[in-house]
Amino acid sequence: MSRVILLLVALLVAVLIPSLLGGNETWYRLRHFPLHWLLIMFGMILLCWVLNTLRLRLLLGDQCHKVGRLKSLGVVMAAEFAYCATPGGSGGPLTIMALLSRQGVRPARGSAVFAMDQLSDLVFFLCALSGILIYALFQHLSQRMEWLLMVSAISMFGGLVSCIAVARYHRLLIRLSGRLLARLNVKASTRLRWARKLLHFLAAFTDTLKLPRQTLIKVFALTCLHWGLRYSVLYLAVRGLGADLQWAWTFLIQMLSLSAGQFSLLPGGAGATELTSAALLAPMVGKSTAAAAILIWRAVTYYFYLVVGGPVFFLLLGRPLLRKLMRLKQA
Template sequence: MSRGILLLLALLAAVLIPSLLGGNETWSRLQKFPLQWLLIMFGMILLCWVLNTMRLRLLLGDQRDKVGRVKSLGVVMAAEFAYCATPGGSGGPLTIMALLARHGVRPARGSAVFAMDQLSDLLFFLCALSGILIYALFQHLSERMEWLLTVSAVSMFGGLLTCVVVARYHRLLIRLSGRLLVRLNVKGATRVRWARKLLHFLAAFTDTLKLPFQTLITVFALTCLHWLLRYSVLYLALRGLGADLQWAWSFLIQMLSLSAGQFSLLPGGAGAAELTSAALLAPMVGKSTAAAAILIWRAVTYYFYLLVGGPVFLLMLGRPLLKKLLNFRQA
């Protein structure tokens, strides 16, 4: 089965799951949703793209002049489309590096920019989760919410610990991976080429870390604004539907649902994210409200990325790379 068909099936499942959950009442709830609230949400996503464009240009450092502001925005939009259209978001980093390389940014520098971007995201989620944990200490939580917080905390700190271990013992890991490649009968020339690419990446990542402290703080501030806006969409959808759910819990539900979507290896987590969010949200606000909120949330943060980012992707990279990404299989 081709990746294109898989994407269509995932999109169909993403619509059917909340529709079946809420039944006929879901569509009546959607019709009553305030149009101005929906326009505000789409405006928030447009602002998110602008914030990510600023973040990208800051991380490029002295290479930013090679990519103009408009083209930087195009890189962000095309990459978001690739994240949503490929299993586990695997096409996102490939798109970023390919577009940057077309404008003269070395692949090692492009991958370092992506890694720094991901590290900034991880730090934000750690800070946000820590704030939610502190807030939860003063609340009476159900066993369900305690379990959600525990799982989130373990996964986030596990991710941070992994990053620290890789950074601290990268030389040992390179040697161990080299021995593994020898046992797998990988040719010597291939091992040397991969090792050279890895060393170039580490050098570029070190250079990125050496950016002025003020620049790194600005990047983190832009990261916080981006995710606060994007993770407020579900909260606003619930408020527009008349549900009263605290922002912290809507944030936690989105984080867990999108994580489940990533692990499912479905394009954009379609189907898995809806199923997880429905299971978490329905007991809190009711089935019909949960279903309507999920449809609005995914329309703004998923379908909109595909509809708007798709033409930008095709314009900047063309159909051959799109076909390559859709047929991309993880090792």
């Protein structure tokens, strides 16, 4: 119940921040926003779900026959809902692994699929940010934008280097973590079980990396299409409101805002995402336009995920739990 209250408070804060920023003019701009543009945005999100479903099935490799196409779409939609409804998106990977496990996919393989999915995302954002940096060399930027670009590039590169280091020196990592856990008085059986799980995950992740090169290229291409579509929503919202802003800056604003939302540990980054995007977007297009664009962007990429993904999440995870409770009552 406390998590539901936290989600509702976060949603309220997410709506209030842009509303207070733009004032009454925000609602005037929203009423005059072209309806067909809004329908196009929702269609883009539906296409994003299809692209992620294809990506999931490719990463499952020889295990994809265990998860039907419709069920794979359900996994993607339920996971997106969990990302948006839990602090820091922590429920997303747990949802993916739980649903795949119920279809007969081993937990280690499920976690490896999720890790490969995240690695593909990280490589895409690093490439996209590199392109924006090259583009920015020929533009006149403020000191704040230059600083944000550099921090983003360093953090992305650091994340990629960390992933490579963990994969390369995993044996040393297991030994060091084992010594640390021993000093914390963790039982030897527990340490052994955690080390075994980590080794199973690394083995499954290695198998995923050994997928045919053509398959990995398709996965990355789907990743680029997915994020390209999803990160075009704010750009279309700004253009639909009559403002002129380059796509590269809307991409950067979304990336920084969503990152700030993740660090806030609020459901879906609600509140922190709106505050950060408002601070970055308002100086470029004005307060009322920025407020209206943020509300449209979050309605399409956040509230829509909650409204449509929620029933799917309940059907896939809530119904089995309900059946279990009914069996206990009958007993």
